Amino acid sequence: MTPGIERATTGLADPATIKTGLAAAATINAIRSCVHCGICLPACPTYRVLGEEMDSPRGRVYLMRAVAEGRLDVTETYTHHLDLCLGCRACETACPAGVPFGSLLETARADIERHGARPLRRRLLEAFLFGVFPHPHRLAIVLGLLRRYRRWGIQALVRRSGLLRRFPRLAAMDALLQDVPRTDAALPEFLAARGRTLGRVALLTGCVQRHLFADVNRDTMRLLSLAGWDVVAPRGQGCCGALELHAGRLEAFRARARALAAAFPADVDWVVTNAAGCGSALRDYGHWVGEDAAASRVAARTRDVTELLAEADLPLGSLPLTATYHDPCHLAHGQRVRSAPRALLGRIPDLRLVPLADSELCCGSAGVFNLLEPEMADRLLALKIARIAETGARTVVTGNPGCLMQIARGARERGLDLAVVHPVTLLARAVRWEDR
């Protein structure tokens, strides 16, 4: 039993003194809906790795309940077990009682934010990450510096010096930076439907996506246009706030959500995303943002790009390769989108899609989890790469920028010859563009 839990058994606090957001009536009812059956345990990546009850969904719900009922303070131990959670929501998929683990975790982390029970080093790193990632302009500046870091040979020098061994979190950041492609500023703000028009959609261009996977955004627009949609990509759009939501920085998240929702035209049929983490956050706007018509509209109209393209009649040519598909957590568990990407890939002539064991097990990326908790992230990545290697496929398809970078890094470090691509990338390669 952990020290935090021992202290938890010393008696009930006066409910009048409970200040935690977990103690709100609806939240505590959700916590109490856990019947401790343990069905979620095998689905949980951290439980699979550590085998510790307190690093399982059931254990974490137990901890949250203790805090909500005033039997446990927000201690460093409590914080550690919740910080080690990836927020992957695989437990939600597995849970027969419908425990809304994702929103409970976000509420618990908001309490942790308020109580400041994290070590200084971690808080400084978080301040840097949250000061950069949700700000597209700052992110562009940092990526520009990183390009120079690589191009001028500083990265090679730092790696040779062995300095990074003393700073695992910096090492994790460095390891992801094999390629920092140039930002592509050429994404049009509007692309008309080719042929018959089905309606109008807005594209979320994302933060990491727009800077590191601009080709995915461009292919998304072209494919949607080919499928019959007028596509708008408003220039003024900012970050969706996903990272802040999952970290429990709820006020910052709400402000970003309202601003982003206002940036999209009200008359679009769908808001389309090609980044699973962002899509999951957009669909949660209704739950978290409150009375805001634009935010509620965005939540109701958000679709992953594969959902729209799966219904389209696209002229596809041969793409002879063997591929496997990794489910991004926030697409499979957060948005319950599993069949659309597979159906799309299955329609490409001569593409052989082979199953991936544990395809829904997190790869360790989980937003900025791989930068904050590199040891657990590495262990999960090793599991993922081993499963991928078993398939014999030399192409892995997945629809989230974090997973793309994490799996590519794992393959690179293990010398595995593997292409890691977004579904729209393969689809754009297979389309016979001249036929329409």
Ligand code: SF4
């Ligand atoms: S969100 Fe993922 S890591 Fe966290 S408890 Fe659930 S299954 Fe485990």
Ligand code: SF4
């Ligand atoms: S499956 Fe659901 S009800 Fe069962 S222990 Fe896990 S969270 Fe609780």
